[in-house]
Amino acid sequence: MRRTLQILIVLAFVVDIPEVGHIAHGNLSSSFWFWNVPLSDPFVLLQSLLAGAPLAQTALIGAAIVAGFYAFFGGRIYCSWVCPINILTDAAHWLRQKLKIKGNLTMSQDLRSVLLVMALVLSVITGTLAWENINPITLLQREIMWSSAAGLTFLAALFLFDFLVTRRGWCGHLCPVGAFYRWIGHYGRLRVTALNTDSCSGCTDCIKVCPEPHVLAPLFAQKAITVTNSDCTRCGACLDKCGSGALSMKLDMGRGSSFRGIPIVKN
């Protein structure tokens, strides 16, 4: 489902349907969907503005639509449902599990915030879009759309890094784009909710499959019934994995203040 959407989004830019043309023009930095709906990446636009670019109407509208969507639902939906790099890193993770590679270089998860600040500061200093000079997301998309291969070494390095060096290394620790969307969607309303706490068997399968396992911790500590941590990518892997139906994804308009939680040990 999630993978399908990611691939569909890539295809929307690439495939030229006869009589209709492309569904989407441009790439994830900025695009036109269905010929007149502009969408722009607010992070790229922010870099651009910090680098000293004047304001531009189309790009601002596009960025506002995207930012508004993620601010309401939850920022890192981008990471698990849209970003093409996620396909690559998930594949690396899958291979890692299959081959049972245990070695793990521990890094702080805040490294991505450091990179985010660095990207913005460097944009101010250099007057160029600092992160866009290496951004593997748009890089991968360009490779696919205009079939070039010059950046393949970098993408391969990224795959190997996630595969051999650090578990969920790129998406979970380094990527400043994820950090940016996390920041935008801090109050995102689409949340994983533990409704049927009684049916939880405490198998911790959800934590094992979660790309950002720490977001589920409050549920197990019985401090909350919803995942409010903005690191949650809303990928839904925990729902798919959960055999007991204790978890569900819900639009949560309340403040999530009632402390029920899932008991980790069941009598």
Next chain:
Amino acid sequence: MSKHMPAKESVDKSVIEEPERRKAIKRIFRHAGLGMLGTVVAQAAIFSRPARAAKILRPPGALPEKEFDSTCIRCGLCVNDCPYDILKLASWADQAPLGTPFFVARQDPCRMCTDIPCVKACPTGALDPLLIDIRKADMGVAVLVDHENCLNYKGLTCSICVRVCPIQGEAISLKPIQNEQGLLQIPTVDPDKCTGCGTCEKHCVLSEAAIRVLPRELGLGVSGTNAMGRTVW
């Protein structure tokens, strides 16, 4: 976990003296190391800011290079909308900032569409939407760089560059020069009329073009002041 913490700490204290201080020093060094690494990377990024090579030409209406670099968001909409597919987005193999649009005149020159679809496609104004007349575009300026090999300088009347120019007779024209070989017809560019589309460079019959489109600041001298800034009359 929290139950065991105090016991563990007391064990640590008996083995290592002043563990707090050691921890603090360790932390300081770790942060300093991270800071240093960050500085090295940042400095490398600043100094390696890719400059565009002379043969890399920007689409019509492009802002001056520095502003273009900050305003262009590398979306490729101009590339998509170019009907002749001359525009490309720079990869790491190209001599321009990653993801920015460019064309190389010798490979494929700008066809100067009168409706300028690339400019209309730009969402940020990196290609200036105020450019309405393609004849006012400034992608560079054609310069006859090689007088030694240009056939017209050898007394032939090749003149292919003059004949293919889309702004015919205005941007580039033949001007007669008398020298020891006789009367030569020399292709002469009017820099105010030339848009830098690169059609002349594309069609030059030599295996390497004698006439080339260069960014204006490279292709043209400026009179008015000497190197010390004094006005020269």
